[in-house]
Amino acid sequence: MTSQDKLNYRIAKGLHVCVGLDSDINKIPKFLLNENDPVYEFNKRIFESTYDVACAYKINLAFYERDGKKGIESLQKTLEIFPDDVLIIGDAKRGDIGNTSQMYAEALFDHLKFDASTLHPYMGFDSVEPFLNYKNKLNFILALTSNPGNSDFEKLKLEDGTYLYKRIITKVHEWNKFSNCGIVFGATNSDELKENINLINNLPVLLPGVGAQGGSFEDIVSVFQSANQNNFIINISRALIFADNSTKFDVECRKKLIAYNNLI
Numbered sequence: 001m002t003s004q005d006k007l008n009y010r011i012a013k014g015l016h017v018c019v020g021l022d023s024d025i026n027k028i029p030k031f032l033l034n035e036n037d038p039v040y041e042f043n044k045r046i047f048e049s050t051y052d053v054a055c056a057y058k059i060n061l062a063f064y065e066r067d068g069k070k071g072i073e074s075l076q077k078t079l080e081i082f083p084d085d086v087l088i089i090g091d092a093k094r095g096d097i098g099n100t101s102q103m104y105a106e107a108l109f110d111h112l113k114f115d116a117s118t119l120h121p122y123m124g125f126d127s128v129e130p131f132l133n134y135k136n137k138l139n140f141i142l143a144l145t146s147n148p149g150n151s152d153f154e155k156l157k158l159e160d161g162t163y164l165y166k167r168i169i170t171k172v173h174e175w176n177k178f179s180n181c182g183i184v185f186g187a188t189n190s191d192e193l194k195e196n197i198n199l200i201n202n203l204p205v206l207l208p209g210v211g212a213q214g215g216s217f218e219d220i221v222s223v224f225q226s227a228n229q230n231n232f233i234i235n236i237s238r239a240l241i242f243a244d245n246s247t248k249f250d251v252e253c254r255k256k257l258i259a260y261n262n263l264i
Contacts, residue, residue, distance in 0.1 A: 001084060001085060002136040002137075003087060003115040003116050003136060003137050003138040003180070004136075004138060004179065004180065004204075006056075006084075006085060006086060006087040006115060007055075007056065007087050007138065007204060007231075007233070009085060010054075010055040010056065010086065010087065011055065011230060011231065014261070014264065015053065015054065015055040015261065016055050016221075016232060016233060016234055016261075016264055017053075017054060017055055017233075017234055017235075017236060017240075017257055017260050017261060018054065018055055018056040018057065018058050018089070018206070018233045018234065018235040018236070019046065019047075019050055019054045019056075019057050019058070019235075019236070019237075019240055019241065019253075019257065020057075020058045020060065020091075020208070020235045020236060020237025020238075020240070020241070021043055021046065021057055021058065021059045021060070021063075021078070021237075021241065022060045022063050022237040022238065022241070023039045023042055023043055023063055023064075023074075023241065024063055025038060025039055025067070027238075027242050027245075028042045028242075028245075029042070029244075029245045029246065029247070029249050030245070031247060037070075037073070037074055037077065039064075039067075039071070039074040039078075040074045040077045040078055042241075042249075043074075043078045043081070044078070044081055045249070045250040046241055046249075046250055046253055047078075047081050047082070048250070049250035049251060049253055049254040050250075050253060050254050050257050051083075051086065053254065053257050053258055053261060054086070054257060055087070055233050056086065056087035056088070056089060056116075056233055057082065057086065057087070057088050057089070058088075058089040058091050058206075058235050058237075059075065059078070059079075059088065059089065059090060059091060059114075060091045060237075061075070061090060061091065061092045075112070076112070079112060079113060079114075087115045087116060087138070088114055088115045088116070089114065089115065089116040089117070089118065089138075089140070089206070090108045090112060090114035090116065090117050090118070091118045092104070092108065092117065092118060093118050093119065093120050093142065094108070094117060094118075094119055094120075094131070095119050095120040095121065095122065095123055095127045095128060096123065096127055097123065097126070097127060098126045098127065098129065098130065101126075101127050101128065101129070101130045101131065102130040104130075104131075105117075105130040105131045105133075105134065108131075109131075109134050109137055114137075115137060115138065116137060116138035116139065116140060116182075117131055117137070117138075117139050117140070118139075118140045118141075118142065118184060118206070119131055119139055119140070119141045119142065120141070120142045121141050121142065121168050121171065121172070122153075125171075125175060128141065128175065132175060132178060132180060132181065133178075134180070135178040135180060136180070137180060138180055138181075138182055138204065139180060139181055139182065140182045140183060140184045140204070140206040141168065141172050141175075141181060141182070141183055141184065142154075142168070142183075142184045143165045143168045143169050143172070143183040143184060143185050144165040144184075144185050144186055144189050144192055145184060145186045145208075146186025146187060146188040146189070146208050146209030146213050146215060147186070147213075150165075150186065150189075154168075165192075166196060166199065168183075169183060169196065169199050169200060169203075170199070172203060173201070173203070176203070181203065182203050182204030182205060182206060183200065183203050183204075183205055183206070184205075184206050184207075184208065185200070185205050185206075185207055186207065186208060186209040186213075186215065187207040187208060187209035187210045187213070187215025187216070187217070187220050187234060188209040188213055188214055188215045189209075190215070190216060190219040190220055190223060193207075193220065193223050194223045194226075197223055197224070197227040197229065198227070200229075202229070202231060203231070204231045204232070204233070205231065205232045205233070206232075206233050206235060207220055207232060207233065207234045207235060208235045208237075209235075210234055210235070210236050210239070211236050211237070211238060211239025211240070212237070212238040212239055217234060217236075217260060217263055218263055220232075220234060221234075221263060221264050234260075236257075236260065239256070240253050240256055240257055241253055243255075243256045
């Protein structure tokens, strides 16, 4: 299956919630600290409890890289858990000059075997091209992010009066010759999402920011449903995986995920 096939398969089941595995060892249930690899055991139980009701999984590499070799080992073991019919997003927000970007792409797609990446576009096409040349992978390019600082650059107006993030969306359409581009659009920007839903058109949209960052799940779903568009993934991390810190944390995570699914 291509990465787009994996996404389509889950969306066809009515699943739109991506589980963000921002697995901070300082926040996982204390009883897991007795395990040889607490983060891996945490991830494994989260996955096993949510596999049939999740659209995708997003792994933020920072939460693994911070622990050096041990963290990378936890990441690699975690990646071995997933079967071939679920989309796994490597959230690393890469984007550098061509040769460096090629190395990043090979690391994410060839070595770690992620199905999708997150990229920033600010160094231009050549900085994302090595990722886009993997025709069977997906690449979610930052357009308008969920953090308060998005106004520093993303909401700047250009000479023609267009916001920078809108220009990025237009560029992503131009770059999408292999139909393997999507965008990241923060769920904290529901008004801007509504205003630009036609510009986004059929691009897959990854929406972080629901839960701890304050984005409204219901508002985001309403925008897509009103536009009769279905190609979206709402990522939820802390509000799902740290919903409970008891021995039943995985059961509670599943319950909360199902509750989100029922709102769609």
